[in-house]
Amino acid sequence: MSTIAVKRAIGYFRVSSVGQSGEHHVSLETQSQRCNSYCQTHNLTPIKTYTDIASGRRDDRKQYQSMLTFLAEKNADVVVVQFLDRFGRNPKEILRRIWALQDIGVEVVTTDEDIKEELVLLVRAGLAGAESKRTSERIKANISRAVSKGIHVGRVPYGFDGVKDIVDGRARITQFVPNPSEVSVIRQMFHLVTEQNFGYYRIAVKLNKEGITTKNGAMWEAPSVRVILKNESLKGTLVYGKRSRDHSDLITIDNFYPPILTKGEWDKLRSALASRRGMHGRTFVSGYLLSGIAHCGYCGGSLVGKTERREGRPYRRYRCRYNQDARRLCDHANAHLATLLDDAVLEELGKYADKNKTLEILKASRDKPEDRAGELERLKHDSMACEKEFQMHLRLLKEGRISDEQFTIANDPVKTRYEALLAAQKEIEQSKDRQRKMKSWHKELVNVLSTFAEDFKKLPLAQQKAKLMGVVKEIRVYKDQIEVYLRDVM
Numbered sequence: 260m261s262t263i264a265v266k267r268a269i270g271y272f273r274v275s276s277v278g279q280s281g282e283h284h285v286s287l288e289t290q291s292q293r294c295n296s297y298c299q300t301h302n303l304t305p306i307k308t309y310t311d312i313a314s315g316r317r318d319d320r321k322q323y324q325s326m327l328t329f330l331a332e333k334n335a336d337v338v339v340v341q342f343l344d345r346f347g348r349n350p351k352e353i354l355r356r357i358w359a360l361q362d363i364g365v366e367v368v369t370t371d372e373d374i375k376e377e378l379v380l381l382v383r384a385g386l387a388g389a390e391s392k393r394t395s396e397r398i399k400a401n402i403s404r405a406v407s408k409g410i411h412v413g414r415v416p417y418g419f420d421g422v423k424d425i426v427d428g429r430a431r432i433t434q435f436v437p438n439p440s441e442v443s444v445i446r447q448m449f450h451l452v453t454e455q456n457f458g459y460y461r462i463a464v465k466l467n468k469e470g471i472t473t474k475n476g477a478m479w480e481a482p483s484v485r486v487i488l489k490n491e492s493l494k495g496t497l498v499y500g501k502r503s504r505d506h507s508d509l510i511t512i513d514n515f516y517p518p519i520l521t522k523g524e525w526d527k528l529r530s531a532l533a534s535r536r537g538m539h540g541r542t543f544v545s546g547y548l549l550s551g552i553a554h555c556g557y558c559g560g561s562l563v564g565k566t567e568r569r570e571g572r573p574y575r576r577y578r579c580r581y582n583q584d585a586r587r588l589c590d591h592a593n594a595h596l597a598t599l600l601d602d603a604v605l606e607e608l609g610k611y612a613d614k615n616k617t618l619e620i621l622k623a624s625r626d627k628p629e630d631r632a633g634e635l636e637r638l639k640h641d642s643m644a645c646e647k648e649f650q651m652h653l654r655l656l657k658e659g660r661i662s663d664e665q666f667t668i669a670n671d672p673v674k675t676r677y678e679a680l681l682a683a684q685k686e687i688e689q690s691k692d693r694q695r696k697m698k699s700w701h702k703e704l705v706n707v708l709s710t711f712a713e714d715f716k717k718l719p720l721a722q723q724k725a726k727l728m729g730v731v732k733e734i735r736v737y738k739d740q741i742e743v744y745l746r747d748v749m
Contacts, residue, residue, distance in 0.1 A: 266336040268303040270294035273311045290341045293370040416492040456725040459484040494525040534728040555579040556737040558589035611708040621701040645677040
């Protein structure tokens with residue numbers, strides 16, 4: 260007659276603060292439930308639990324140290340945690356602790372992730388100095404897991420209402436639905452930006468005059484408009500981690516919300532807002548088409564529209580702002596009649612009406628893409644070599660053949676080389692992405708320019724400015740010459 264030995268398990272639960280314990284993906288209650296469920300399905304006998312409310316970066320946590328003492332006396336066979344980062348935040352400490360426990364016959368298991376995969380992330384975290392990478396991977400997995408169960412996380416953004424349902428005995432938001440009145444306001448904001456060239460402040464003023472309030476019933480201000488129009492939820496995307504100072508590991512989940520704007524509308528909105536960047540607010544309320552958009556070709560100062568009277572007759576002119584305000588900055592009396600300069604710019608843009616010819620011009624203006632596939636492959640190969648070298652150092656550290664100080668001395672050059680390799684890989688990928696975006700934008704730009712002059716004349720001034728800023732990056736004006744530079748990306 261044979262018997263099956265049942266392994267003894269202890270649970271370790273941790274949150275960073277009392278306030279954090281309410282978050283569903285790290286709550287002490289959830290960690291306890293996961294531990295009990297895991298023990299039942301894996302034939303483990305739970306005998307004890309340890310709980311800390313302290314930062315994982317501290318290794319002197321009272322309950323953590325008590326647990327290690329308990330384990331050192333071989334009173335248990337398995338430690339159960341929900342996620343490995345509940346064990347701690349220091350990659351080297353976690354690895355050394357797991358190795359030490361393995362040496363005395365104690366296994367560490369995780370209920371909600373693949374521990375082998377997580378240990379690989381730990382190695383990379385130690386190598387690249389990017390613990391946030393592990394954290395973002397865990398949070399993304401948690402969010403994805405919650406979404407798959409019908410649980411929606413995060414605040415309810417403007418434009419949506421959260422629909423709650425009972426999940427695991429608690430009321431949770433399980434769905435986001437468009438709020439018709441708020442969607443209407445967002446559509447109004449969209450048209451004000453893209454069609455009438457409004458900025459955040461002017462939008463806020465207009466909404467307040469119309470008696471439209473915010474979600475909380477307050478008056479609109481420019482920052483609140485900005486937050487709404489820059490939120491990716493408008494196109495249906497959840498972006499997690501913006502509140503963190505380090506935005507290198509933002510977590511993005513597409514199709515999280517029902518989109519309010521189409522992809523084309525979102526791109527149009529971003530382009531319209533980007534075209535305003537760096538321009539003075541008076542540019543958008545001026546009664547002159549090119550005021551603030553065109554610049555003096557000699558000094559770079561803005562050409563400002565002004566009405567002058569001579570012999571009782573008004574003359575609308577553009578003049579270099581620097582020449583008027585401080586002639587020491589520009590000694591060129593660069594002035595032009597407004598109607599003549601406006602027509603000259605439109606005539607210059609009219610040269611791009613031929614689609615095929617324009618496409619060839621734009622294609623020639625793009626940097627010739629380099630075939631850097633071989634270089635990218637070499638960088639990836641060298642990165643893997645760095646990882647192997649780091650793992651060798653870890654093995655020597657585990658075996659006690661080198662000290663912590665020797666490990667640091669040996670690993671620092673590897674870490675520096677590894678980070679440089681990753682940066683080089685990123686630069687190549689960004690270059691490829693920029694070329695792709697430029698190619699896509701140029702196809703769209705060709706279609707816009709083919710009928711630009713004809714469509715332009717039918718629009719009111721505010722919309723003319725918006726349309727012009729959507730295709731033109733810069734206009735340089737000299738006394739007898741103008742140079743028009745088209746946008747290379749949206």
